[in-house]
Amino acid sequence: MRKRYLMTPGPTPVPPEVLLAQARPMIHHRTPEFSDILVGAVEDLKSLFQTKNDMLIYSASGTGVMESAVVNLFSAGDKVVVCSNGKFGDRFVQLADAFGLEAVKLTYEWDEVVNPIDIERALAADAGIKGVFVVQSETSTGVLNDVKAIGDIVRGHQAVLVVDSITGIGAVDIKTDEWGLDIVMTGSQKGLMLPPGLACVSVSEKAWRAAETATLPKYYFSWEKARKAMAKSTTAFTPPVSLIIGLGEALKMMREEGLENGIKRHESLAAAARAAVEALGLTLFAPPEGRGNAVTPVRVPEGIDGKALVKKMKTEYGITIAGGQDHLVGKIFRIGHLGYFDRFDIITTIAGLEMTLQELGFSFTPGSGVNAAEQVFMKEVTGN
Numbered sequence: 001m002r003k004r005y006l007m008t009p010g011p012t013p014v015p016p017e018v019l020l021a022q023a024r025p026m027i028h029h030r031t032p033e034f035s036d037i038l039v040g041a042v043e044d045l046k047s048l049f050q051t052k053n054d055m056l057i058y059s060a061s062g063t064g065v066m067e068s069a070v071v072n073l074f075s076a077g078d079k080v081v082v083c084s085n086g087k088f089g090d091r092f093v094q095l096a097d098a099f100g101l102e103a104v105k106l107t108y109e110w111d112e113v114v115n116p117i118d119i120e121r122a123l124a125a126d127a128g129i130k131g132v133f134v135v136q137s138e139t140s141t142g143v144l145n146d147v148k149a150i151g152d153i154v155r156g157h158q159a160v161l162v163v164d165s166i167t168g169i170g171a172v173d174i175k176t177d178e179w180g181l182d183i184v185m186t187g188s189q190k191g192l193m194l195p196p197g198l199a200c201v202s203v204s205e206k207a208w209r210a211a212e213t214a215t216l217p218k219y220y221f222s223w224e225k226a227r228k229a230m231a232k233s234t235t236a237f238t239p240p241v242s243l244i245i246g247l248g249e250a251l252k253m254m255r256e257e258g259l260e261n262g263i264k265r266h267e268s269l270a271a272a273a274r275a276a277v278e279a280l281g282l283t284l285f286a287p288p289e290g291r292g293n294a295v296t297p298v299r300v301p302e303g304i305d306g307k308a309l310v311k312k313m314k315t316e317y318g319i320t321i322a323g324g325q326d327h328l329v330g331k332i333f334r335i336g337h338l339g340y341f342d343r344f345d346i347i348t349t350i351a352g353l354e355m356t357l358q359e360l361g362f363s364f365t366p367g368s369g370v371n372a373a374e375q376v377f378m379k380e381v382t383g384n
């Protein structure tokens with residue numbers, strides 16, 4: 001037997017309280033009982049997103065609501081700016097291409113931050129641009145893009161700003177209304193601490209106006225259908241009832257912790273993970289000016305087989321971390337700490353990483369990573 005630790009940035013561990021809530025006998029979704037749960041969850045989601053905008057919930061993975069933004073906001077041939085510095089930015093590019101949008105692609109190396117000035121220039125160069133797509137927290141690389149600065153730029157323009165905050169929500173600050181973010185989305189298997197299968201998206205007034213003239217075909221993902229149903233405290237189609245009951249429970253836990261405290265906890269976990277890997281002599285992948293709190297990506301050191309490292313962590317130590325994606329396969333590994341994570345998840349993972357690295361013949365001082373993580377946590381505990 002091997003005790004297992006899920007240290008990936010999605011799916012993330014689900015708290016026992018949430019699992020138990022989801023195990024309750026099925027209830028019908030056209031009932032006051034379900035409506036109460038749904039309405040409560042939507043209110044809590046709005047607080048989490050720091051928004052008064054409409055909040056729509058779909059039975060889909062995160063990509064479903066990414067696609068919903070494309071089909072509800074635009075018409076074929078519309079010009080949009082799509083920023084990409086990682087796998088999920090690339091997904092927006094693919095979605096824009098798939099639906100026949102004319103995309104101005106701002107592409108960056110995967111260890112770079114999206115430069116808001118480039119967006120400003122692209123918008124200034126073409127007044128016909130109707131949308132800007134950006135990922136706040138690039139899960140593939142740990143890079144955090146400055147959506148506040150981007151919001152300031154897009155605010156004065158006709159373009160609608162679409163933000164993928166799928167691993168941002170809950171882990172880093174995101175002030176949807178204050179920062180002028182028209183569309184913000186997340187998925188259940190990330191910071192919401194739920195199993196996969198549910199995704200939500202907030203829609204601003206400016207976005208609703210854009211949606212009025214959008215002609216791309218849609219049915220299941222029609223925001224208008226979802227909004228009309230939500231106005232009657234229900235959903236347009238059969239919702240994932242158990243997931244929404246679980247969502248209610250997860251949001252209650254988040255409400256009890258407090259939004260700011262939750263973000264602080266994620267900051268602390270990320271700080272400890274970074275301090276630990278650097279103490280081991282490893283190099284962080286994301287640049288200092290753009291590091292999120294959801295995941296810590298680390299460069300695989302010279303002479304070490306990155307795939308073997310991830311595999312060994314899992315088979316020998318029971319710790320599932322994530323490898324690199326696309327061209328970063330074998331080149332980086334990623335330690336997730338988004339959602340239901342606490343100090344000893346980091347300590348355990350770093351200890352497992354140290355043991356794995358020793359086995360693979362990497363030279364460092366055993367215990368130095370764990371010690372560095374402990375020091376970060378001790379500083380918070382003792383206050384100095």
Ligand SMILES: *Cc1c(COP(=O)(O)O)cnc(C)c1O
Nearest residue numbers: 010061062063088139166167187
């Ligand atoms: C997980 C994730 C998505 C959505 O992926 P799904 O597999 O469709 O849930 C989109 N963007 C980011 C940044 C993600 O981390």
